Amino acid sequence: MGGLKPPSAEEPVQSGRRRRQRRRRLQPARRGARQRDPAAVLAPRSVPRSLPGVVEGRGAEPPRPEGANPAFSHHPIPLVLEVLERVGLEKEDIDVLSVRPVVKSFSGMVSDSVSSSLAMSLMVSLPVFLALSLVMAAPVPWACCAVLAAATAVVYAQRHSPQEAPHVQYERLGSDVTLPCGTANWDAAVTWRVNGTDLAPDLLNGSQLVLHGLELGHSGLYACFHRDSWHLRHQVLLHVGLPPREPVLSCRSNTYPKGFYCSWHLPTPTYIPNTFNVTVLHGSKIMVCEKDPALKNRCHIRYMHLFSTIKYKVSISVSNALGHNATAITFDEFTIVKPDPPENVVARPVPSNPRRLEVTWQTPSTWPDPESFPLKFFLRYRPLILDQWQHVELSDGTAHTITDAYAGKEYIIQVAAKDNEIGTWSDWSVAAHATPWTEEPRHLTTEAQAPDHDQHHQLTGTPTHHEDL
Known part of the structure; x- marks a missing residue:
């Protein structure tokens, strides 16, 4: 064992007995520190300004008894409460910290809420340990730290543990x-x-x-x-x-002969969520009603058999947490055909014709087959100064010339469309405005040209005098 060096006289080896004797000599001082007056322990102390959550202005630190150990007193709970208050916990949180829950937490007999959030509670306890060390200006015994950890866990769990859904x-x-x-x-x-x-x-x-x-x-x-x-x-x-009232339901075919759609709404709001259920029957056969991607209160049904004499029945029910209501309609295929209004209606004056306006429009783009299912049109127009409309029905074509317009008066013109055989008229188109042609006014001369000086004297007989140059 050449690598080992025997102890010298200057470096004595302390045996276990000597260490125990040294601890016994120090015991009285430590017991004296633990028997400090609790009032002295709870006296206000100055703390660093950088400590988060600390309330300033609580007074200066009183002098400590000479030789007193700044450790916990025999009952550390009051000091734990003070430290918790100093690091910013609310008064009602501190009131919860009694000896009983602390002892239970320290012994592991904690409630389920504490156990479920223990990891987060211990993380919250770490800054409290630091605050306690700063306040006491001395290391904190581990037993007291354990008590403080359990106490903080109780408060944090009561305040921040996951609550049941309301x-x-x-x-x-x-x-x-x-x-x-x-x-x-x-x-x-x-x-x-x-x-x-x-x-x-x-x-x-x-x-x-x-x-x-x-x-x-x-x-x-x-x-x-x-x-x-x-x-x-x-x-x-x-x-x-409010509970729902009877819904308003309507169906319409603007894409005949492809299919039709149904839409619905409530006459009055309910202010709470509603659930709608739509059922479509063609005789006894259930039809699929596809939801509209843009409008939530609309669905689309495709025609399976054209020119069918079997009626369609559409039922809708609505319910919410306060009530239920329903309605239904029955119809034939041809009765719900209604095109969209004509598009791009334009009115122009006719040159050199002060009583004419030329009107053009286009078949609605949603009408799928205007060749096989042609449309007829209905035109209405009036001058803005009058309220009475004039009407013209057109069996074909997408243009018309108004021949009885008032010269110089602005007109408003609209057009509607309808299938030649079945259905109803569409809504009116967007209004077009135009004013018939008017002749530009001619500029008349208002100043009479005065005769020159020689003509004036010739007319009056007065001689003319010329000055010599």
């Missing part, structure tokens, strides 16, 4: 409602909030919240808390609305 409740506009505070007793001391705002105590009947004459503004998230600990007891997401 109970969703729908109530009718104008009605009265009573919201219970979960399973709390009727006489439990609770506080209610809506969307984070405290509600007046006179709205409470025991622990229950009573709302009269519900309005739309009553909708919101209601929460019930224990008055002392601010522990969340119950949440209700309240929606105020």
Whole structure:
């Protein structure tokens, strides 16, 4: 063992016995430090300004007894509470920290809410440990750190542990409602909030919240808390609305002979979500109604058999959390044919004709086969100064000349379309405006040309005198 060097006299080896003897000599001083007056422990202390969450202005640090160890007193809980308050926890959080939950947490007998968020709670405890060391200006015993970790876990779990989803409740506009505070007793001391705002105590009947004459503004998230600990007891997401009235349903074929569509709406709003269900029958056969990609209250049905004498029946039902309603219509294929209005209606004056206007338009682009299923048109026009329309029906063509216009008056012109054989007229097209041709006014001379000087004297007989140059 040439590599080992025996201990010298200057470097004595302390045996286990000597170390124990040294610890026994130091015990009285340590016990004296633990028996400090709790009032001295709880005295205000100055802390660094950089410590986050610390409330300033609590006073200067009092002098410590000479030789006193700045460790925890025999009962460390009051000092733990002070440190928690100094690092910024709210007063109601600190009130929750009693000896009983701390002891339970320290022994591992914690509630499920603490266990589910223990990892996050311990992360929150780390800055508290640092704050405690800074306040005490000395290392913190590990046993006290464990107590502090458990205490912080209790508070954090009660405030930040995942809560159950709020109970969703729908109530009718104008009605009265009573919201219970979960399973709390009727006489439990609770506080209610809506969307984070405290509600007046006179709205409470025991622990229950009573709302009269519900309005739309009553909708919101209601929460019930224990008055002392601010522990969340119950949440209700309240929606105020109305049951649906009978829906308005209509069907139309603007793409004949390809198919038709049906659309629906409610006559009055319900203020809450509604669910619609549409059923289309051709005789006894169920037809597919494809949803419109752009309009949510519309679906499309393709014709399976043209010129069928079997009627179609379309039924729609609507329901929400407060009620249900339904309606249905029955029709023949040809009765719902209605083209879209003609497009690109243009009116122009006719040169040198002060009473004529030339009108042109195009067949609606949604009409799939104007050759096989031709359209006829209906034109109406009037001067802006009059309210009475004049009408012209055209069996074919996409142009017409108005021959009885008032000269110099602006006209408004619209066109409608209809299948030659079946269906109804379309809505009127976008209006076109035009004014008949008018002749440009001729410029008349208003100043009489005066005769020259010689003509004037010739007419009057007065001699003319010429000056010599």
